Amino acid sequence: MKDTPLPCFSLIIPTLHRDEEVARLFQSIHQNTLQDLEVILIDQNEDNRLDDTCSTYAKLFPLQRVRIRPVGVSHARNHGRQFARGRLLNFPDDDCELTPGLLQQAADRFAADPGLDLLFARSVDPRSLKSSVTRFCTQAQAVTPRNVYSTTVEFTMFLKREIFDQVGPLDERLGVGTSYGAEEGADFVLRALYLGKKLHYDPELVFHHAQKTEGYDASALARAYSYGRGFGRLSLKHLVHHHQPGAAVRFVHFQCRAAAGMLLHAVRRDLPRSRFYLESILGRSAGLWNAWQDFRHQGAEAWALEGKAASP
Known part of the structure; x- marks a missing residue:
């Protein structure tokens, strides 16, 4: 085990109450042009709905399933970090999908700029092809405290493993599953900026994520x-x-x-x-x-x- 090369990517995926979405995410990972990766699924379901999906995709890429009780997405991501071996980390939402060349593009960006610490992609609704989750900028740029909300969302974040440890864990008082249902990503990004880390946003890197806030019910x-x-x-x-x-x-x-x-x-x-x-x-x-x-x-x-x- 000690001689096993470290994968390029560790994809840490918290999930709760979703099964078809997880299968689609896994398929998008399998279809990526870069397969130097591992997947760590933090399964917070109380049932066995993901047994067949995990069994199928464990044959296609390295997959580790870790089961914990539902205590929030930030805790799940922090918990998954301890199992991650990849040089680069990413925390996909369980209802997003990776575009086919995404991981290779991200790896290339880090290889081209050794000083880069965190890289952010854009989230796009697969039907409308418009930005989803937030109003993303259309131009690549450095991430600053002034543009955090137009360049960053936590599941679009790629970062060096050691940077996660230096910045510290995601704030488990923030995020889905708590009474403060968001902002764990912005909190992490701001803390990284305070420490002088180099953050960059590139809209050419794309995740697919449906826009779910069109209605007002x-x-x-x-x-x-x-x-x-x-x-x-x-x-x-x-x-x-x-x-x-x-x-x-x-x-x-x-x-x-x-x-x-x-x-x-x-x-x-x-x-x-x-x-x-x-x-x-x-x-x-x-x-x-x-x-x-x-x-x-x-x-x-x-x-x-x-x-x-x-x-x-």
């Missing part, structure tokens, strides 16, 4: 509130713990944008969409307030998760 409203809570906690964390005044500016900026959107769509009598913006505003405010209560009652211990990550 009850589930979309709940998601807006939960994601907003994550943003509120992120903002206070980076203001108080990392001493970054820009976090407060970013919070106010996004709240003002949401308020403008809420009023605009209310005037247009598009009340569901107006309510969507309202839920984002309320969620962000609640997340900020609850995070402040945590900090006030627990002090620095409430923010001690990342450990190795330090403010500049």
